[in-house]
Amino acid sequence: MAPSLLHPPSQLSPAAALQLSQQAPAVLQNSPSTVSKSPFSALFSASETPELWIKYENLLLSCLRTGDELAAKQCLERLVARFGDGNERIMAFKGLVKEADAQHNGELETVLKEYEQILRDNDTNIPITKRRIALLRSMGRVPDAVSALVQLLDFSPTDAEAWSELADLYLSQGMYPQAIYAMEEVLILAPNAWSVHARLGEILLMAATAPGAAGASYQKYMAEALKRFSRSIELCDDYLRGYYGLKLVTTKLLKESAKLAKQAEEDGLVLPDTNTIERLNELATAKLSEIIRHSTAQDRGWRGYDQGEVAVARELLSEDSSAASRIER
Template sequence: MVTKTEESQVNRLENQVDNGGGGAWEYLCLVRKLKVRRSDKVLKHGLSILNDPKKRSTLGPDEWTLYEQVAVAAMDCHTLDVAKDCIKVLQKKFPESKRVGRLEAMLLEAKGSWAEAEKAYSSLLEENPLDQVIHKRMVAMARAQGNISGAIEWLNKYLEIFMADHDAWRELAEIYASLQMYKQAAFCYEELILSQPTVSLYHLSYADVLYTLGGLENIQTAKKYYSSTVELTGGKNIRALFGICLCSAAIAQLAKGRSKEEKESPELHSLAALALEKDYKQRAPGKLPLLITTLKSLKIS
């Protein structure tokens, strides 16, 4: 994840280059290092170097890295002729390169030649099953074609190998949730929370999924994760505060006739309600009466 300082540095260099202040190569290196997606700028400033023999000759071996960077940017911008030209140069220099083969497959994908691209990717994966980029391209290609079941299958295959990829777990969780496959989504968020326990978004999303699943046990657990979201965000997450109130009301209804241990304590509900009222007084005083009416309707006794 790019920090604010790094983003500021990219923006400053970009502004400098755009205004003729030089530093195009430094800018391209920084964008590549931080994996920032500025495809239109990379295409423009990368070509300005590649099309100038003097500038290009100063790069040494980095010339080929730039051809690759510009090829990918050109595909992003759907300037496929430029991408094709860059790949041809790389093919001539590295005729047996699997990395160039990956670019060729990406170009097929960009053209919408799905079957040919899949065949090319599959061939490359046979030679190197641990190629992370190709696995991700297969997921992206399935999603681009609307093949959600295929995307799920590829994501699961990918996560069997690269279990520590948080972005992939989150993508899979969001796909499952969109398909109302909430138990599977919950499992993904459990994995995320285990690996990154201080990320409040995962606690909140997990709580949302459990609340949607329903049932006393799930809602009791959802309330705990809404509470942990509030704690991790310093009491500033409005959605989590509402979640606590909703869970408290649902637990009160579901636990009727059960033991004292299973019944709902009003303390956390009251604290969440007070925090919501305080926030609305400061930021949306006109909506405060509606909030108070809503909270009153969530009875827990």
């Protein structure tokens, strides 16, 4: 499916973002440069639609991502003309354009100071708060970004996006328990988000295989990772990352089944029996094979997968097949 300017471009591939940004000349030429705020304007011209401003916002983001700063600034000018400089969302877009224009850290520091001045005047400006956090992270000031996120979540504890960003920051520092806690907060806010379940499963798996993880903590992380990947594919039957994670966890558990069963009995932890783990492993293998086959053939209904992820899944199944062949010999 072709990318659309009506959908957020943040998760698009570079090629899809470029495809969107190339629409800039046509969109800017065929869309009104200004729209009257008068309620009588609709009597004399085409009515204003929310979709127009969504297009401008998403086009601005795609153009910044692909380096077309001239088109991005034209989109920004139209948004400013319609909503004004004092609109919090517009203030964040203006800051984003300045960040893109910055040539060195000194100019980024200037933008950062502008954000801080805005927040001194109004510390409830959430879009500017988030831009400041993103800028701190991009400048390598991770501890400052973490502190700012914690402050934001004290003010707005139901912000799933902020909890997810905090989890990612903790993960980048190898702080697995903190990252797990933050992702669990995301799940409280979005319990049916299969991608979040799988992401938590990935963090749990990383925690289990990190240096120093052993004994009861290792089993706890692996058992919880197994649950999260299983839940992700329960919520989305064709979710590649969920099946990939399930394959990784079950393969590892099967290799260590005797050792883990003994430790589980001693520590009082409950792991699924070997038969259940084998069935889950077979399910993951079969579904990954199906996804790879249909996606590679570009069959209808199977074209939305990231080809990099498909290639990694193919490699995982290849390694598993080679290992099985060696055991049989």
